[in-house]
Structures are given as structure tokens and as C-alpha cells.
Amino acid sequence: MNSNNFDVIVVGAGPAGITAALLLARKGLKVTLLERGEFPGSKNMFGGAVFGRVLHDIIPEYWTKAPFERFISRKMITMLAEDSAVSLDFHSAAFKKPPYNGFVVQRTSFDRWYAQEAVKAGAVLLTQTVADDIIREGSQVVGVMARRPQGELRAKVVIAADGAVSLLAKKAGLRREFTPNQFSLGVKEVVQLPAGALEERLGLTGDEGMSNEFLGRMGGGLHGGAFIYTNRDCLSLGVVAQAHSLKARKATIYDALDQFKRHPAVAPLLEGGRFLEYSAHLIPEAGINMVPQLFTGGMMVAGDAAGLVLAGGVFLEGVNFAIAAGKAAAETAIQAFEKGSFDQAAMAEYEVRLKESFVLQDIDRFKTAIPMLLNERLYEVYPSFVCRTLENWFMVDGTGHPKLAGMVKRLLGEDMGLWQMTKDGYQFGRAMLW
């Protein structure tokens, strides 16, 4: 038998690809996992949070084994105006107990650990190996071309988990060209804090951690958000900006990050911090509209490559979707091997599984959030409106406190009409409430 033949080829050792390779190897299938970086996690980047309930199904009590920084016990959502901020600050005892709701992890450690689990199960991990193209026989995908001499690699099933700008999905003709509306650009900095400062400033003990998502008008007039996650003794913070607003405003994202770091709500957290690293990543955010065709004969697309990311305003999730998609792809492939059929009809099972799971259900449910997130008043008007309302209300300047309604009406008149706000309220309701 040719050594270049495998049962399954998984392209991309991120959460989706590793999950698929791990589950397939556990079933005794001959599976290889291709990774372009020097090791899994070396080329990856994300904000920092993993909501790992799905991982618990695959590796029970993974939190005792995986290298994580802190579990998230405190979740904050903050609306940013120019020099003020309003936060919702949620503490939960349930989030502090196993199975934890979410963790902050470093991809370099986490992906490497997770990939080793797949290797232990029997998957063959080939790093520094890029898959450039797919091999077809008729309408059936039968392998990939790796960027190495004699790089032809054949398998019954190819699972493409090769990231946001998936080359393989494009080569297979499964996705259309992207538009700037569909992506956000995220940049992240890791800042080391003096010993003990993190716990003190954020009121954390032990392994407790915090995630804080920000919404508002970023520096340079960019639309998007920002985040802060707690690592063990450093903070990950970053700015996410919609690609079309980067283009329209001719602004740069690092200026926005600089301004975010100088914001009065953020600067005290970073006092005395030392800059450690800087990274950037494209985030597919257009929801169901940019999900490509998920399968063709002999091939499935998973993770970011399939646009399986939930960007629903207050929910920013990707890794759990990637893991669930990897699992669905693996189960589909296992079933295909049992039946001995790998054509388009066999692969269609993958989409059925995704539709039955939270993956496509959530993305479908929150597709109404996309127009809300593209509504410019969400960034330009409302955060500063809420902040100014509270500022005026809490201000003690000897003129007495007005009742809220009158003040809101006065402040509203400056920015927009009641009718506009009603329409936006309806849009918000459709996005989040019903």
C-alpha cells in the first residue's frame, strides 16, 4: 500500500481540525493532520476565550489536563464613549465550578497540547506542510497537493479546516469571493502586569479570570469593539474593527488600539504594564451569509474556513463552534467509512448534523444580529448617548436632578428622533430578544 494514502486528510491543526483528527484516530482510521506552522498554534491567534463545554464531551475533565490561564468567573460588557464608559458586570458562582463555562487560553500552548492528544490517539501530524490544492477525480475530492516534493496525498475524505481565508474551500469551488462587509480585523496585545496587580485591580482570587467586551466608537471612527481577557499574570487586550469601516475611514487599527489603551476606563488597568506581543487576525463575521457550501463529494469544510463563528453582539464565540464542527465532520466521515460511500450524498450528513447541533442553529438564530452590528448608530450614537445621560443624571452641580424622561428627550433631540430610536429598538429586539 502506498504510504501517501490515508483514510482521512485533515488540513489545519486548529481546534476544528484537531478535534476531527482526534475523533477519527480514536476510531482507528488512518488520519493525517497537516499544519503549515512550525507547530500547532504557532500561526493562530484569537482573543483568548474558549467556551469548552463541547470539549468536555471529547476529553472529559479537560481542565485538569489542558494548559489554561484562568477560568472566566466574571463577565463584563462595557459601552465606551469618548471619555466615559458604562458596564454590565456579571459575577457567577456557577462559572467558578466544573464544568467551567469558559477559559482564557494561549493558543500556542493550548493548540499544541490539543494536537498532542490527537497524536497520542494515532493521528499523524505533519507540520510545516501547506496544502495548496485539492485533487479531484470527476466530482469527487480524492486528496490534496502539499507544498513539498512529491506532495500528492490521497484519502477517501478531506476535511478542510484551514482558517478564515480558506484556500481549499475556494479551490473546491465551495465559496464565493469575500467582501469587506464580511470580515472584521482583530489586533491583540499582551501586556505583562506587575506581580499581583491583575488580581488586585480586577478583584480576582486564585484561578478566577475576567472577560470584558467593549462596544463603541473606536479611535479614528472605526466601528467594532474591543476586549480584555485575563491571562495568568498578563492581560490580552485588543480591538476588533469592521473591515469596511477601516476602508471607509482610512483609519489604522493600531491607532484605534492605542486610543483604547488610553481610555480612562482601560488605562488604569494597564498602569506599569510591559508590552509583550502583538498579533492580528481576520474574523469571518457575516454569519450565515458567508457560510460556504459545507461539503462536496469527499470533502467537508469546518471551523473558520466555514465561517462558523458567532458574532452576535454580546456573544463572541468561535472555538466552541470549531470544535463542534470538527466533531460533526469526524462523525460524518466515520459513518461514511461504515457505509463505504464517500460521495456528495454521504457528506451531506455533515450539514444535517450541524443543523441539529447548536452550531448552525445559533448562527441561524442570530443572523438578525448582523444588520444590527452593521448599524452605524450602534457605535456612533448609543454608547455616548447612554454615557452622557448617566453623566448628566449623576452630576451634582447645584441645579438639581431632572427626571430621567425629560433629560433623555432633550439629549435625544440632539442626536436623532424618537422614530429612529424606535426603529433601532425593533432591530435590536429582532436581533436579541425574540
Next chain:
Amino acid sequence: MRKLNIAVLIRSVVDSRVPLPPDVYGEKPLPEGMISIVNPADWFALECALNLRNQMNRSQIVAIALGGEEAEESLRWCLAAGAERALRIWDRSLVEADQLGRGKAVAAVLTRSKPDLILCGDGCLDQINSLLPGVAASAAGLSYVPGVARIEKVEHGMAVVVRKLEKGKRERVMVKLPALIAIEEAGGVPSCDADLPGLIAAFTQPMPCKGLSCLGLSPERAGSRGAKVNNVMTRVSRPITARPVTPDHRLPAEQRLRKILAGGVVRKQGEVITGTPEQLADRIIEFFRSEPVVML
């Protein structure tokens, strides 16, 4: 003509050329945060061995490494690059062993496998196992030639090598085999453009690992209990504290790139100011305020 057996010593090192992940800036660095690579000089030695084999066609290469799982991965890359065999030495009692103990373990392998020529890199990127080849050569009773720039020829049980000396001087040395030759890295990025079948074979074959008892050594002689030098604490270099350069976005792309590449370092230059006396005075005061020269 007899087959020439070449052994290459491979050491795994922490890649200190990339920014280290934040975890490692503690008192004792955590191993999971570090990135382990093949010591670049050792990789260069492997490439020399491959070149030698191409010239002499009757030779085989065995890669030998001392270390845990990270060493196994390094050895698999050596196999992918073209080494015939790989051998890993590891034992729990070697974790805290000193250079003498580790050197003895490598010496035991060399004594048993009797290679004609042993190559390794001159020096270690992270300095941790720099002494290892010298100690191993000494314990195995082999000649040791460090600082070698290139191997000129290997024939009739002799090797002719060119050594680097101070101030660019070179010396040609003739050494009787078996000998351990430490080759200086010639720069360049080590790369592995192994073909795919070779890579798959390297990463699917079983990898033998020998413990101390297989080598006829005891933990008292070579392991931690025999160690005369003990590591009390390891500290990695301090993190880079410089702020990232965020160049003015109004500049053309080429100038922005220059600024990023220069890391914010700009050439010192004077400034010519013109204007009314008041404007000049304002500019001078502003200058003194912005530069920490005098307190205003």
C-alpha cells in the same frame, strides 16, 4: 572500501530568537510555554553529513539525541531530511543530570555504536547543552575538534578540516578517525524541504529510546544522583520593554515599513526652525519640555 558511519548529535533548544510567551517570565520558566527547535548549529552539522554522504555514496547517517518528547520530534525531522536511523536516549534520572552525566550517556552510545565520524554543531542556541559534545568525546576517548568551518575531505581513516581562529585566521587540521567534529553554523535559515513520502515515513515509524540501563550506566554514575552541578534556578532573558512602533498612517507604505523595521530608532538630526522671535521661543520651550534635558 568500508562503509563510513556518520553519527550526528542533535540537541533540542528553546528558540530564543522569537519572543517568548508570557508564561516564561516567572522565577522558573514553564516548559509548556516554550518552543523547542533543533539547535540550528546541529541542523547545519546534519546538512554537512548529508553533503558528505552524497560525495562518498557509501555511508550512512544516524542521528542521536538526548532528551524527552521534544527530542523525538527533532529526530523525526532529521529522518525526514535524510538520516537513515535515529536513536533517542532518555531516562527519568537524566532530567536533573549535569553535563558530565549527560556526556557519559552520549559517550556510552558512541562507544557501543562505533561510528567513524561524529558531527555536531559548535555551541548551542540556548547554551544549556553546549558542553555536551566535548564531555562525550572526552568520556569516550575520542578526538574533539571544535570551531570547524568546513570539512574538506574524509578518506583513509583521516579527516581534513578547516578550523576558524581569531581575527579571520584559518588552520587546516588533519584528524584521525574516529573523531568528534563540532561545526560552526554558517548562518542562513535551517529549512527542511523533505519530500512528502519521506516526511510521512519519518513521522510514522517507531522511534527507539534507550535508557541508562541499556547503556550499562547507573543513575549514580550518570543520572541526577551523580550530578555535581545542580540547577537551582533558571531565568530567561528579560522581556522586550520597547513600545511597538505605530507609524503615522499618513506616510506612504514604504516609509511606514521602514519605520516598523527600524523598530522606532531614528537617526539623530538637527532641526532648523524659522519664524518670528515669539514662534522661535515657543518652539524652543516646547523642545525642552518634550526632551528630558532640563526641567522647565
